[in-house]
Every structure is written in C-alpha cells, then in structure tokens.
Amino acid sequence: MEKSPDLEHPIKAYGYAARDTSGTLSPLTFSRRTTRDKDVRFRVLYCGICHTDIHFVKDELGMSSYPFIPGHEIVGVVTEVGREVEKIKIGDKVGVGFLVGSCNLCEMCANENEQYCAKLVMTSGSPNFDGTYTYGGYSDHMVCEEHFVLRWPDNLPLDSGAPLLCAGITSYAPLKKFGLDKPGMKVGVVGLGGVGHVAVKMAKAFGLEVTVFSTSPAKKQEALEVLKADNFINSRDEEQMQVVMDTLDGVIDTVSVNHAITPLLNVLKPNGKLIVVGLPEKSFEVSAAPLVSGGKIVAGSMIGGLKDTQEMLDFAAKHGVTADIEIIPIDYVNTAMDRILKSDVRYRFVIDVANSLSASLSS
Ligand code: NAP
Ligand code: ZN
Ligand code: ZN
Secondary structure, eight states, X not given: OOOOTTTSSSEEEEEEEEOSTTOOEEEEEEEEOOOOTTEEEEEEEEEEEOHHHHHHHTTTTSOOOSSBOOOOSEEEEEEEEOTTOOSOOTTOEEEEOSEEEOOSSSHHHHTTOGGGOTTOEESSSOXXXXXXXXXXXXXXXXXXXXXXXXXXXXXXXXXXXXXXXXXXXXXXXXXXXXXXXXXXXXXXXXOOSHHHHHXXXXXXXXXXXXXXXXXXXXXXXXXXXXXXXXXXXXXXXXXXXXXXXXXXXXXXXXXXXXXXXXXXXXXXXXXXXXXXXXXXXXXXXXXXXXXXXXXXXXXXXXXXXXXXXXXXXXXXXXXXXXXXXXXEXXXXXXXXXXXXXXXXXXXXXXXXXXXXXXXXXXX
C-alpha cells in the first residue's frame, strides 16, 4: 500500500498543497528523503508563482497527482550536502527550477537538454525514481541532486531573481536556440505576464527591438517606459495589428489561454519564427497559407537545460535582468492565483516562504 506523504521519507517537511482539482492550497505536513551522496539540501527562502502552477493545481494539463505542492522558481540557502557534491557547499545561495531529475543516459541528457528527457522528473507532482512523488517549492526545504541545483550569482537579488528560474529561462532559451538573439533583430512578445515581462527584459538585454502584443491597454505606458519595450500593440485592435504586418523576425507567445495564432504569423517577416511557450488547454488552429507562403516556422519551447539555465542566471546578473515582483506571505497564495487569472499582478508574485510558512502553520 502507498504510504501517506508524511511517512514516505524520514525527514519532516511542511508546505502548501492542493488536494483536488479545485486547486485550493492549504498547509500539508509531508516528508523528504535524507541527503544522499550527490544531494544538496536547502532551506527555501523565496518561491515565485508561475501560471504553470495554476494549470497543475487545477489539473488543466491532465497530468497532476494530489496532494500537489507547486513551486518551481525556488531560491534558498544550502543546509547540507552529500559526500560527492563538488561545487556547492553549506551556506551557498542556490536555485531550483522546473526539473529535479532526468535519466542522464539519453540523447537529450547527453546534449544538455534535460528538459526534453523522456524520464524527466519535474519539481512538483512527478514520479521520482524511487516511486514517490516530488513536491515543489511552496515548502520549507528542498532536496535534490546537485546537477539540478543552480549556483546563485552574488549580485542577483534572491526575491526578484527567483522568477528567472522559470520565466527567465523560458524566454532566454528560445531566443538563443532560434537565433533571435542578434542585436537589432525585431521580436514580438505576446502576453505581458510573468514570462512575458521577463521576455521583454531579456530581449532588450540582447539588444533586440521589442514589440509587445497585449490584451491590456492599461499596461502600455509601463511596457514602454519601465520595461523599455519599443512598441506596444493592442492585439485585439486590427488596425494596430496591420501596422506591424510582415515586420518581425520572431515572436514569443506566452499566452496562457486559447487564442488565435494566425494573426501572429501575419506579423512575421518571411522565414520568421513563432515560438509558443504558453500552455493553453485547447489545441490551436494554424492556417496553412501564411505559414507556407512566408516559409514561416511554428515551434515550441520548454524552459531550458541546466547548463543554459546557469548561463541565463549569469547573463541576467550581468545585465541587471530581474522580475518585477509583488512579495506575499504564503497564506495569500490562493488569492494570488485568483489575481493572476485576472492579469492583476505586475508581474510576478513571489512567496516569502522563509518568513511566512512556519507562522502560517502555527496560526
Ligand atoms: P501570466 O502571468 O498569467 O501571463 C499570461 C498573460 O497572457 C497575461 O498576463 C495576459 O497578458 C495574457 N492573457 C491572459 N488572458 C488572455 C486572453 N484571454 N487573450 C490573450 N492574452 C491573454 O502567466 P505566465 O506565468 O507568464 O505563463 C504564461 C503561460 O506560459 C502559461 O500557460 C504557463 O503555463 C506557460 N509557461 C510555459 C513555460 C515553458 O517552459 N514553455 C514556462 C513558464 C510558463 P496581457 O494582459 O498582456 O494580454
Ligand atoms: Zn513556470
Ligand atoms: Zn534523459
């Protein structure tokens, strides 16, 4: 018989979990493994709330297990290391993103594309190699193999840097992989949310000309003045969309809900690339004509491998790229998720786990 989450492992842990598809989170006592030879254990300080956490707590992608502890933008301070850990020591600041395990044998793992390993172990709600399920960063501490732990650059803030572990790599990796990182290139970012606003900052750090496509005209001034985007298009306004027809080298689509893709193909130059990173529940339709006649590419991209993620953190530290955040206590998480669904956050919630989790459990 399966053991309950608090008895699976020897070490007690606390977190906030969803118990069913309502997605409502509440405190949970569970357990984590002892520190193995290659493991790093760390106390969680901050954890960002990504829209993917919402998809998962509500099982919108059809792959969630309950209880589900979300959180894959996790930063903390190391409390214990296994005997074979080489680069990380007690007291170091570290981060963990969307993955905590992979097979280490396949072609994807060999090419540092661990995120596409068929045996990928996600940070939350994934069967681990010992048969137990993983629990994410809305919790007091984490333990995982050193390979999946990022070294935190000295000058990168812990709180506003935490979202880079997902939102940062999700925008950095496709810009590089699809050759959209050459200064002067023109890219669009669709959806100015957690991932989108970091994508704008990453693209600017690469020296690109950035056009934001948004359904929220209220975000225009901030996008241009604070995020330093070059253009802002209300994607629901056909006249504005016409103005940018055939002008962009690439578009990163971060929208979390169903929406039309063909208008985004139309803003690409011939040979332009539409990179989908958002995860709407339903399939979208792509019209063949603009795709074929313009030699355009529609591609997808998921986070990035560990090497690229470390490179991204170092790049962000060098160029001063962080997320714009609202820091919250953990017992605000359900309200925060409701607000994300209304696009009512500028632009990422980050949970102050260290200062609010124990207080929330004892109250
Ligand atoms: P988010 O903060 O909620 O941002 C999503 C944005 O989509 C909103 O801010 C909004 O921007 C836009 N939007 C919302 N409703 C819309 C509608 N009805 N029509 C058009 N646009 C709409 O979410 P996030 O954390 O950035 O994540 C975005 C998506 O990417 C999610 O599906 C998430 O699961 C996925 N994701 C994927 C990866 C990956 O590795 N591929 C990584 C992280 C997240 P405007 O107000 O500007 O329109
Ligand atoms: Zn994410
Ligand atoms: Zn593999």
